[in-house]
Amino acid sequence: MTNYHxxxxxxxxxxxxxKNRVVITAMEGTGIVENMFGPKFNEKCRDYYINLAxxxxxxxxxxxxxxxxxxxGKWTHKAPKEFEKAKPLIDELHTYGAKVFxxxxxxxxxxxxxxxxxxxxxxxxxxxxxxxNPIVHLNEMMVGPDDGTPMVWAPQLKTRGLTTEEIxxxxxxxxxxxxxxxxAGVDGVEVHAVHEGYLMDQFTTEYTNHRTDEYGGSFENRYxxxxxxxxxxxxxxxxxxxxMLRYSVTSKVIDFNVGAVPGEDxxxxxxDMGESIKAAKYLCEAGYDALDCDNGTYDSWYWAHPPVYMxxxxxxxxxxxxxxxxxxxxxxxxxxxxxxxxxxxxxxxIDGVGIARQFLCDPEYLTKLKEGREQEIRPCISCHNGCLPxxxxxxxGVLMDTSAKETSGVCALNPVTHHEKQxxxxxxxxxxxIAVIGGGIGGMEVARLCTMRGxxxxxxxxxxxxGGVFVAAAAPSFKEKDKQLLAWYENEMKRLExxxxxxxxxxxxxxxxxxxxxxxxxxKAKTLPIKGIEHAIDAIxxxxxxxxxxxVAIIGGxxxxxxxxxxxxxxxxKPLIVEMEKDVITAPGICMANSQMLRDLLRFYKVPxxxxxxxxxIGKDSLIITTPDGEKEVPIDSTILSVGYTPSPLVTEDKNPxxxxxxDALKVGNLKTVIWGAYDLAFKL
Numbered sequence: 001m002t003n004y005h006x007x008x009x010x011x012x013x014x015x016x017x018x019k020n021r022v023v024i025t026a027m028e029g030t031g032i033v034e035n036m037f038g039p040k041f042n043e044k045c046r047d048y049y050i051n052l053a054x055x056x057x058x059x060x061x062x063x064x065x066x067x068x069x070x071x072x073g074k075w076t077h078k079a080p081k082e083f084e085k086a087k088p089l090i091d092e093l094h095t096y097g098a099k100v101f102x103x104x105x106x107x108x109x110x111x112x113x114x115x116x117x118x119x120x121x122x123x124x125x126x127x128x129x130x131x132x133n134p135i136v137h138l139n140e141m142m143v144g145p146d147d148g149t150p151m152v153w154a155p156q157l158k159t160r161g162l163t164t165e166e167i168x169x170x171x172x173x174x175x176x177x178x179x180x181x182x183x184a185g186v187d188g189v190e191v192h193a194v195h196e197g198y199l200m201d202q203f204t205t206e207y208t209n210h211r212t213d214e215y216g217g218s219f220e221n222r223y224x225x226x227x228x229x230x231x232x233x234x235x236x237x238x239x240x241x242x243x244m245l246r247y248s249v250t251s252k253v254i255d256f257n258v259g260a261v262p263g264e265d266x267x268x269x270x271x272d273m274g275e276s277i278k279a280a281k282y283l284c285e286a287g288y289d290a291l292d293c294d295n296g297t298y299d300s301w302y303w304a305h306p307p308v309y310m311x312x313x314x315x316x317x318x319x320x321x322x323x324x325x326x327x328x329x330x331x332x333x334x335x336x337x338x339x340x341x342x343x344x345x346x347x348x349x350i351d352g353v354g355i356a357r358q359f360l361c362d363p364e365y366l367t368k369l370k371e372g373r374e375q376e377i378r379p380c381i382s383c384h385n386g387c388l389p390x391x392x393x394x395x396x397g398v399l400m401d402t403s404a405k406e407t408s409g410v411c412a413l414n415p416v417t418h419h420e421k422q423x424x425x426x427x428x429x430x431x432x433x434i435a436v437i438g439g440g441i442g443g444m445e446v447a448r449l450c451t452m453r454g455x456x457x458x459x460x461x462x463x464x465x466x467g468g469v470f471v472a473a474a475a476p477s478f479k480e481k482d483k484q485l486l487a488w489y490e491n492e493m494k495r496l497e498x499x500x501x502x503x504x505x506x507x508x509x510x511x512x513x514x515x516x517x518x519x520x521x522x523x524k525a526k527t528l529p530i531k532g533i534e535h536a537i538d539a540i541x542x543x544x545x546x547x548x549x550x551x552v553a554i555i556g557g558x559x560x561x562x563x564x565x566x567x568x569x570x571x572x573x574k575p576l577i578v579e580m581e582k583d584v585i586t587a588p589g590i591c592m593a594n595s596q597m598l599r600d601l602l603r604f605y606k607v608p609x610x611x612x613x614x615x616x617x618i619g620k621d622s623l624i625i626t627t628p629d630g631e632k633e634v635p636i637d638s639t640i641l642s643v644g645y646t647p648s649p650l651v652t653e654d655k656n657p658x659x660x661x662x663x664d665a666l667k668v669g670n671l672k673t674v675i676w677g678a679y680d681l682a683f684k685l
Contacts, residue, residue: 155395223279
């Protein structure tokens with residue numbers, strides 16, 4: 001424990017002493033009590049939280065509990081029995097020394113309302129919206145401080161201004177819900193909040209609040225909602241009941257649905273640092289006992305939900321500044337790393353660290369830190385493929401991956417989270433000899449799990465590297481966590497002493513003696529029937545180190561194509577993108593935080609993007625594009641093809657029950673589909 005001494009010292013929030021400085025901040029899909037259609041205790045989260053408490057987490061903050069349901073119009077404080085159901089779990093968590101704060105908020109009411117694509121036709125038609133309102137509750141969800149503010153997920157639709165009576169009802173809902181938390185043994189509450197552009201935050205910022213009554217105009221009026229809530233909670237629960245505030249220090253907003261990327265010079269449309277210092281003081285004077293800090297709003301969502309493209313410890317600078325001006329504990333969240341957090345705490349720059357998705361990825365994170373087993377920590381790569389797979393493109397509404405069994409609160413890399421019993425590692429009663437063909441992520445995952453279950457595994461990889469296509473995917477400079485994941489898998493192969501045959505291409509399964517064969521040979525790049533295609537290189541070739549010229553065309557503006565454009569821009573090149581769809585990154589399930597940041601990075605680096613366009617011909621030094629405005633010839637030095645992949649199995653599906661095809665060799669997907677498929681197979685063998 002010598003490396004992280006400050007991280008494991010106690011701290012206090014109000015009168016609540018917490019054994020260390022580590023806070024698991026709230027994540028969607030992880031609530032102990034939930035309120036989507038109505039309040040209910042979430043039984044399936046029990047094992048997840050018990051495991052975290054056993055692994056030394058100081059303060060647990062489950063996913064946000066809306067005081068008013070997203071559908072059906074149910075108030076949380078009118079369901080005390082659901083809190084009574086939660087009490088035994090809270091009591092058990094206390095036996096391990098963990099403390100629990102419930103995060104309570106206005107939920108998804110506001111311009112941030114997660115309007116799924118299928119509801120947009122309903123929202124656009126007044127009669128249909130009225131008829132279905134008792135169920136979908138759009139009139140109560142699509143609200144804001146005033147009329148006419150564009151909705152985040154569908155800017156073509158506008159908010160309805162909340163009435164004073166509705167605001168008062170929310171204030172009462174916060175207070176009475178907090179009292180139910182206290183009665184259930186919950187150690188404190190976190191108010192959600194002046195944070196991330198949610199409803200209460202929309203009241204605080206001038207660009208989203210144009211009211212002329214006591215809730216708009218002046219600084220005090222704009223922050224009235226937030227101060228009324230803390231005063232009501234303290235009145236209901238007592239002055240000594242701890243209340244923390246989830247707080248976005250700065251908004252990082254250029255305009256509606258346009259965020260400011262790191263390093264960008266811009267005029268803040270939302271809350272700047274000057275107002276934030278004033279607001280932090282004002283809110284703490286009103287009664288808040290701690291500030292749980294990051295940055296951003298839904299217009300700059302990637303600051304609050306930092307994807308792979310965000311720097312590590314991205315919100316620390318602003319949290320450190322706020323700490324200078326308040327007398328309450330300041331927590332900082334946002335891709336925080338243990339060494340950086342420990343140093344900042346030791347220097348009294350912050351009081352605690354908020355870590356969330358890393359615990360979905362590896363609930364033993366703190367235990368491994370304390371025991372000096374950092375190389376065994378499975379790193380979160382900020383992909384959002386499991387924890388927040390909410391896709392979005394132009395006015396589309398929320399795009400969910402309907403093929404996914406889980407749509408939030410789980411981990412792409414660790415299916416065990418919230419499925420602890422289903423994927424509990426137990427030694428098999430009938431050990432087998434298993435051959436795994438392909439040393440990519442899927443192959444290594446199957447090999448790892450089968451070995452842990454007691455099977456004898458041999459893995460065959462035709463190249464001199466493990467990792468498959470993910471080696472190339474991890475190549476850009478901003479993919480440091482992807483590189484750590486590859487290192488973690490290689491360490492697992494060594495730790496488990498798995499027999500690996502490198503530089504060994506298997507051409508016929510008859511050459512290998514095994515009881516079960518796992519085909520994990522991945523996919524191959526697609527090509528296009530374009531004149532001059534021989535002048536193009538594949539995305540994998542570029543990511544693997546093939547040189548390109550100054551002006552580079554990328555055919556295909558999906559996730560990989562946009563990442564390549566960003567990588568080229570960082571290297572000082574001049575990329576352009578040609579995409580057939582009406583926006584870049586239109587696939588469902590790719591989190592808006594990721595796609596929005598890439599769009600803003602392309603804007604910042606002035607990368608030309610030709611949408612609804614196709615390539616007619618590729619030349620050695622030019623590209624002919626068919627655009628909605630006609631044909632266009634653009635000068636280029638290199639062309640990169642990024643149009644997807646097709647499965648490339650060693651053998652195709654047949655009737656042999658001992659041959660199993662997984663991952664991209666079966667169906668091209670992402671890390672979640674590859675790893676979750678590997679788990680399902682490994683637990684059947």
